[in-house]
Amino acid sequence: MASGISAKHGLLTTKCSVFRSLQRKILPHAICIQRPTEVKCLRASTNSTIESQHNEKYCIDIVRSRDYDGFVSSLLLPEDARRSSLALRAFNVELAQAGEGLCFPEDYRSDADAVLEDYSGGDLQGRPPSAACQCRTMEGLSEAVKKHYLTKRWMLRIISEREKDMEDRAYRNLQELEAYSDNTQSSLLYLLLESLGVKDVHADHAASHIGKAQGIVMCLRATPYNSSRRKVYLPMDICMLHRASQEDFIRGSREQNVRDVVYDIASQAHVHLEHARSFSKNIPASAFPAFLQTVVLEDYLQRVRRVDFDVFHPSLQKRNPLIPIQLYIRSWKKTY
Numbered sequence: 001m002a003s004g005i006s007a008k009h010g011l012l013t014t015k016c017s018v019f020r021s022l023q024r025k026i027l028p029h030a031i032c033i034q035r036p037t038e039v040k041c042l043r044a045s046t047n048s049t050i051e052s053q054h055n056e057k058y059c060i061d062i063v064r065s066r067d068y069d070g071f072v073s074s075l076l077l078p079e080d081a082r083r084s085s086l087a088l089r090a091f092n093v094e095l096a097q098a099g100e101g102l103c104f105p106e107d108y109r110s111d112a113d114a115v116l117e118d119y120s121g122g123d124l125q126g127r128p129p130s131a132a133c134q135c136r137t138m139e140g141l142s143e144a145v146k147k148h149y150l151t152k153r154w155m156l157r158i159i160s161e162r163e164k165d166m167e168d169r170a171y172r173n174l175q176e177l178e179a180y181s182d183n184t185q186s187s188l189l190y191l192l193l194e195s196l197g198v199k200d201v202h203a204d205h206a207a208s209h210i211g212k213a214q215g216i217v218m219c220l221r222a223t224p225y226n227s228s229r230r231k232v233y234l235p236m237d238i239c240m241l242h243r244a245s246q247e248d249f250i251r252g253s254r255e256q257n258v259r260d261v262v263y264d265i266a267s268q269a270h271v272h273l274e275h276a277r278s279f280s281k282n283i284p285a286s287a288f289p290a291f292l293q294t295v296v297l298e299d300y301l302q303r304v305r306r307v308d309f310d311v312f313h314p315s316l317q318k319r320n321p322l323i324p325i326q327l328y329i330r331s332w333k334k335t336y
Contacts, residue, residue: 055143056083058136059090066093069296072324076331077196077289084148084195087140091155092188094137095162148195154187161187170246171219173237174268181215182208192290203287206276210291210336213272217297220265220304223311227252238264252312262309270301280336291336295326 064071067089074085144150161183171177189207193199219233226233232246239245242260249258273294299320307313330336 055136055140056086059086059140062093062137063089066097068319069293069323072327073292073296076292076327080147081192081195081289083140084144084150085192087137087144088188088191088195090137091141092158092184095158096165098162098165144195148197150191150194154190157183157187168231170233171235174235174265177216177219177235177265178212178268181212181218184211185214185218186211189290193287196286196290198284198287198290200284200287202279202282203284203290206279206283206287206291206336209272209276210294210297213269213276213297214293216265216269216272217300220262220269220311221300221316223249223262224252224317227312234261234265254310254312258311259309262304262311266301266304266309269297273297273301277336285334288334288336289331292327292331294336295330296323299323299326 060071063074063086070089071086074082074089077085161180164180171180186208189211190204193203193207223232223234227249230250232239232249234249238261241264242257244253244255244257244261248255276291276294300316303316303320304311304313307315310316
């Protein structure tokens with residue numbers, strides 16, 4: 001597997017080298033009437049702009065394919081924050097893929113460490129390809145770090161918590177799921193708030209609860225898929241409380257005890273959403289765009305309630321086509 005990933009990284013590096021080579025061949029003809037110093041500056045500026053556009057496109061593609069709800073939510077942010085949001089969400093997606101065994105976590109960790117050197121004045125431009133950003137996600141993330149002075153601690157929390165995914169085990173209790181959600185999803189929201197220029201304690205409190213609700217909902221939404229792979233990550237204490245075994249979920253049981261497990265977990269997500277909304281009157285309006293994904297969480301909780309908490313109901317596997325419209329309306333109303 002490591003050799004396959006190394007080949008993938010090598011291919012990406014090769015593509016970047018070919019692209020830069022083409023730039024060197026083409027750009028001089030476009031600016032031949034400029035003085036040498038102007039040529040150098042213009043070429044560097046153009047190269048930087050093109051690279052930035054490619055980084056953004058890569059982040060858009062990966063977020064759209066792996067985190068569609070986050071992708072749609074990001075489109076409603078101001079331009080600067082939108083670019084940073086897509087880079088952050090792509091970063092989060094690729095870390096999640098590392099936990100699923102879809103990429104090599106050690107290599108990703110070294111790339112992330114390279115990005116984090118920006119906080120201490122490090123320069124990625126002069127670093128060798130093996131240590132610097134080898135993928136466009138990391139390059140986009142580096143741009144976001146420099147532009148918004150993103151807090152290092154939140155990124156480290158996401159990385160450290162995602163590494164625990166390699167243990168591939170169920171959560172022992174609901175509190176463990178909440179802690180995981182806080183360290184990943186809430187930390188991502190803190191970074192999105194910083195991208196929007198928001199520094200507010202009430203907004204941070206709301207982000208903490210929304211992140212926990214999101215992590216819980218994501219765990220529920222992924223249950224049918226995980227069960228098809230004979231994996232169950234739902235909190236063991238709640239499963240034991242209702243005498244629901246892992247085998248019940250693996251075979252897609254729709255018995256009442258399985259529904260009771262889903263009810264308890266979904267109820268906790270709803271509690272966190274209500275707590276988050278209790279801060280709404282004290283939060284600056286500029287923070288609301290970071291919380292647009294509450295629309296998606298609310299939609300899932302309503303739908304799972306309508307099917308009497310049958311997490312395997314076919315309707316829950318379908319995407320709600322009205323979500324983009326609902327997100328737009330919520331952004332226009334400046335509520336969450």
